[in-house]
Amino acid sequence: xxxxxxxxxxxxxxxxxxxxxxxxxxxxxxxxxxxxxxxxxxxxxxxxxxxxxxxxxxxxxxxxxxxxxxxxxxxxxxxxxxxxxxxxxxxxxxxxxxxxxxxxxxxxxxxxxxxxxxxxxxxxxxxxxxxxxxxxxxxxxxxxxxxxxxxxxxxxxxxxxxxxxxxxxxxxxxxxxxxxxxxxxxxxxxxxxxxxxxxxxxxxxxxxxxxxxxxxxxxxxxxxxxxxxxxxxxxxxxxxxxxxxxxxxxxxxxxxxxxxxxxxxxxxxxxxxxxxxxxxxxxxxxxxxxxxxxxxxxxxxxxxxxxxxxxxxxxxxxxxxxxxxxxxxxxxxxxxxxxxxxxxxxxxxxxxxxxxxxxxxx
Amino acid sequence: xxxxxxxxxxxxxxxxxxxxxxxxxxxxxxxxxxxxxxxxxxxxxxxxxxxxxxxxxxxxxxxxxxxxxxxxxxxxxxxxxxxxxxxxxxxxxxxxxxxxxxxxxxxxxxxxxxxxxxxxxxxx
Numbered sequence: 001x002x003x004x005x006x007x008x009x010x011x012x013x014x015x016x017x018x019x020x021x022x023x024x025x026x027x028x029x030x031x032x033x034x035x036x037x038x039x040x041x042x043x044x045x046x047x048x049x050x051x052x053x054x055x056x057x058x059x060x061x062x063x064x065x066x067x068x069x070x071x072x073x074x075x076x077x078x079x080x081x082x083x084x085x086x087x088x089x090x091x092x093x094x095x096x097x098x099x100x101x102x103x104x105x106x107x108x109x110x111x112x113x114x115x116x117x118x119x120x121x122x123x124x125x126x127x128x129x130x131x132x133x134x135x136x137x138x139x140x141x142x143x144x145x146x147x148x149x150x151x152x153x154x155x156x157x158x159x160x161x162x163x164x165x166x167x168x169x170x171x172x173x174x175x176x177x178x179x180x181x182x183x184x185x186x187x188x189x190x191x192x193x194x195x196x197x198x199x200x201x202x203x204x205x206x207x208x209x210x211x212x213x214x215x216x217x218x219x220x221x222x223x224x225x226x227x228x229x230x231x232x233x234x235x236x237x238x239x240x241x242x243x244x245x246x247x248x249x250x251x252x253x254x255x256x257x258x259x260x261x262x263x264x265x266x267x268x269x270x271x272x273x274x275x276x277x278x279x280x281x282x283x284x285x286x287x288x289x290x291x292x293x294x295x296x297x298x299x300x301x302x303x304x305x306x307x308x309x310x311x312x313x314x315x316x317x318x319x320x321x322x323x324x325x326x327x328x329x330x331x332x333x334x335x336x337x338x339x340x341x342x343x344x345x346x347x348x349x350x351x352x353x354x355x356x357x358x359x360x361x362x
Numbered sequence: 363x364x365x366x367x368x369x370x371x372x373x374x375x376x377x378x379x380x381x382x383x384x385x386x387x388x389x390x391x392x393x394x395x396x397x398x399x400x401x402x403x404x405x406x407x408x409x410x411x412x413x414x415x416x417x418x419x420x421x422x423x424x425x426x427x428x429x430x431x432x433x434x435x436x437x438x439x440x441x442x443x444x445x446x447x448x449x450x451x452x453x454x455x456x457x458x459x460x461x462x463x464x465x466x467x468x469x470x471x472x473x474x475x476x477x478x479x480x481x482x483x484x485x486x
Contacts, residue, residue: 032452033423034398221397221423292401294421315400315423340403340419340426 005050006142006200010207014217022115024051026220033221037317040189040226041357044148045218046210051114054141054197055124058107059133066101066108069127071245071263073255077103083173083186086253087245088123089265093272094241095248096123098233100186102175109182111143111195113235127264141182142203146215147193147226149357154213155194158206167194188223190230190355225314228323231286231352237297238284238311238325244272247327249284249351279330282308286351286361287324293339295324295346302343303332310337318354325351367456368472369481370432375456376475378466384433387460388420388451391485396422399451404440404462411437411464413471418461420451429461433471439463 003024011018016027027048029036039045057066066074072086083102087095097116102109112120124135146155156164163178170176175184182197198206211217224234231249233239239248246254246269254269255261275281287310289295295313302308308328316323328335328348336343349361367375373392378384393399401421411417411431418429440462444450451459466472476484 029397032398034400034449225423292403294400294423294426296425315421 003051005048006203007048007050007207010204011048011217014211016217016219019220021051021220022117024114026051027217029219029221030217033219033225034317036216036218036222037225039216040148040191040218040222041318041354042149044146044151044154044193044215045222046207046215047145047147047218047220047223048142048203048207049145049195050142050200050203052143053112053114053117053120054138054143055110055112055121056107056136056138057110057133058136059131061131061133062108065128065131065133067261068131068263069124070099070101071250071254071265071269072101073257073261074101074103074108076255077101077108079103080105081175083175083184085173085186087239087250089245089263089269090123090241091265091268093244093265093268095235095239095243095245095250096120096241098235098239098250098253100184102182102184104175104177104182115236138197140200141197142200144196144198144203144206144210145187145189145193146196146210147187147189147191149192151191151193151215154210154215155196157213158209170194188230188232189226190232191226191357224312225317228312228314228325229316229318229354231325231350233284233325234312243327244269244281246272246276247282247284249325276330281330282327283330284311284325284327284351285332286349286353287313287326287335287337288319288347288349288353288361289322289324289337289344290347291341291344293341293344294322295337299337299339301326301328301346302336302338303328304334305329305332308332316353318357319359323353366478368432368475368477369484370430370475371484372430372432374429374432376432376472378472382466382469383438384435384464384466385460386432386462386464388429388455389481389485390455392427393452393455393459396420396427397424398422399448402444402448402451402461404444405437407437407440409437410467411435413468420448431464432475433464433466433468435464435467437462438465
């Protein structure tokens, strides 16, 4: 039984081409994925990401629980209105999911992936044993991500005047509750923008207002090329339960200090760290194909240090060539991918290709 | 390209002129399924191709697709504009997005292709 967000009819009205995404009927594009990608890089676009899962964490042990659950240290969120990106691991140090933790006035909010919802909910409940916490899903909220250099300005043009001051002043990874709305400076595109969580009943009217303000609807296709250009991981592709966060470019999401904080998977990932220091753990890196063709997930990467694999690959509309994320042996330098034309050289770069509309690697 | 199009089940179209030269492209259905085209690899002018053989590759954001020649013959012209503007295949699949022109070596092959109506049934 496939599910629809509150904006399903709006997607059809906008000419959305609907596909199944983890059991949800979602728009892959509204005509041109490339056009939508450029719209976000140059102006502003809106994504319906209401299929993602919101879980609110309340209770006396909420902080202690989250410090156990995730690799980043939620104690860093010293005041309400702050957010962080993190992974949560299983006991063997594999990535159960990646997520954002928001600190609100009275509680914490997690946003986890849609495709992993069922196992995440079970995992959250399992880790919660012994903690005085309540976990509450919020399916009655819609999530709209509005991104692009003009996004914040366009959203603010639609908000009540008393909200505009606070929303326009939000820094990156900051958030604010405004009545029954929650607005955060987070996203998945490498552009400035906002994620708005609002009652689903209000979402269709707000969607219409955004479109009237010149914000164009963006499908999941462009969402994927935007996040790939930004070097952001996609769960189930760039990492999963068998992959260490250290082999998925997620080391920056691990807070090793204080040493006594015993997050789930800490012992295992500490061993991964040792393997990494010994040169025995692969890395997730960026690839650029400077000739014609498109790198695709699953393609083998042949390096001077052994074989690797492409975990995400596509065409980069901003760079006008193909880019990929690939897991390869550490210290690889010479790198080829087998394409139609035979063994084709690809360049290894840091896994971050485009920020704020501009190429960022050397 | 005033003659009616005929189609292969593999979603290529053919339009033949009076001199026995056919223009070949991919259908609107095919371009829509592929999504935005970013690279096109075309055969060399002068190459001889057989019907149903791989003749070109159309690569979109989503996937690479082999193009099979619906007819046999010698390539007499390719659409060089696609090199810099592959998106013509999306915006104009049956006109500006044509792929190549081929001098037919076996006119009878046209009889094995589908007319508009039969092709529409394949896409339904």
